[in-house]
Amino acid sequence: MHTAVLTGQGMAFPPAMDQQALWDDVFTRRYSGNRTARRIFLGCGVSTRHGAVDPRTEDVSAWTTGARMRRYVTAAHPLGREAVVGALTDAGLHPADVGLFVVVSCTGYATPGLDITLATELGMPASTQRLLIGHMGCYAALPALSTATDYVRTRGRPAVVLCIELPSLHVQPFAPGAENDVEQIVAHALFGDAACALVLEPDVSGGLEVIDTEAVTDPSSASLMTWTVTDHGFRMSLSAKVPDRLALHVEKTTEELLGRHGLGVEDIAGWAIHPGGPRIVSVVAEKLGLRADQTAATHEILDIRGNCSSATVPLVLQLIRRKGQLRPGDPVVAMAFGPGLTLWNVLLKAR
Template sequence: MAVPVIAGLGTAQPPAAAQNELWEGFFSRHFSGPTRALAERIFANSGVDRRQAAVNPLLEDVSDWPTERRMRRYQVEALPLGKEAVGRALTAAGLDAGDVGLFVVCSCTGYATPGLDILLARDLCMAPDTQRMFVGHMGCYAALPGLGAAGDFVTARGRPALLLCAELTSLHIQPASARMDTQQIVSHALFSDAAVAVVLVPGASPANALSTVGPVGGGWQVREVTSITDTSTADHMTWDVTDTGFRMGLSPKVPQVLSTHVRALVDDLLARHGASVAEVDGWAVHPGGPRILNVVERELALPPAALAASRGVLAEHGNCSSPTVLLILDRLLRAAVPPRRIVMLAFGPGLTLYAALLDRI
């Protein structure tokens, strides 16, 4: 039976801006009254130093745009970003677009039909029989169910699969208000834009996996993808479609819910593969914010350096929603000494916790 192996990974991001520039040049005027002082503290303590934006508020204020206009702009900006990420991933894997059997696209920040899956398949000359799957509105954890679906296809069909996560959170800045709630301030302080693509190929052993795949080295087996959802906390994280873009709802109770479930999720995953937390030398943990990383570090009893890649991505790229955990994975795989065993963790609406186990071949 074919085991899915990550054989190539490609990233693409729009131009960056420093967090302090975003605050001083836009958000300091976006918030007013008593909200302004609170917002300044949240921005300063976000753990973010710089972020990327396809629609930079320093150059173009979209906060009053209707949703229709934002969705038209999504297509304009997301298509070249996705094409760049996919092209890099395919090149790293040594494959052509025509080799792809399944193309999975994850995005919660824009919708249109035909969507990114169809337009990219057309522009990249994928085969007419390439199957497509669009994963929408799963939010920050979408990369891992996307990875699981792509991996299952590779195992069942013995053909390569391609996953793309593309998010343009910059399109969803909400209108200014003196009474804007804390949840919106946190959202505006954290979120960023990115696209990341991953190629999966069949490989039952190192002998029949791709031996040379660029920066990803010999490849990483996707051993398992698993999840748990606490539906009693479904109202803790929301992403509502409004007349002025999509509006984030983010309860301060989210870290508490994660602390209840994350240890058991990770222990059970590792136990099924005869491993323990101590045997994991690579952690890709979605940085929903500094508090999220602190909770995971505490509950898993990890040493301070274990989440350095996650904190580094938060600082340099912000929270890019679904591509973020893949940006962290890319960072780990490009290390001078890449990890042998990686656990990926991502969290989102549900509240849902997703985990994946990767082993280097």
């Protein structure tokens, strides 16, 4: 059995948008100056984020889902290409080396998809295996990473995972009463666009070796977080009860994963926690007893990128790697949450 080691990462973003300017120029009018909306919008821990669609210059809220999907294809392709090329370059590999190409997205679809068009354009072999993971939501990068790990371990060939999300395409129509729809206020305030790619290689020194995974799904909480296809894009439902429900599972799931390897929370050198929102991060930190410096990378990504759905945890992981503070043997935990409700953990080790 081979080892699977994360050796390269690449990222790409559409233009940046200032959170204060988005509120001042667009959303204060659409939410009729509602004080609760303003507090949520400007207090969600985001100062800048990125958008393939900037609502200050282009209003897509009345667009059909078909029109949004057409924009997804044209916007996602160059971002995905940039992220994959960056990850392969970071790992010192070429497209011809890729044995498995996994594409993750819950914000847009087309067939032939990015897994086919990017593989062809970049020059991946016709024999490259492809996998498209769609509509799993914010935690999808981690099951994708786990699947790619299994491939690398058994086949002994490199794999690439691309997470690309364009939630800016899914601004919802503003019907009467929208100024009091807290769930939509949160969705419009929190999410940003991003592409992030990861390269896994077999049996190499350096990088982060993927050690193990642990997941739990609470079906009784399924209605608390949804991502529904409508005639006007995809509509997010995000209940305020989500943090408290996740709190029931964080400690046990993490301890089970770490316990199999003789580790405790105190042994973890890096925490790549999905920034689902400030309260979610606070609840995780409280349940696991994490210090502010241990969640700093998560808050930094939330601040400068927003919640980029499946691309976010890879961005946090990349930030932790680039800080250069990990020593060989240091354990790292990547943690994400999403519909289901689902919590997914991955244990990695610096090499």
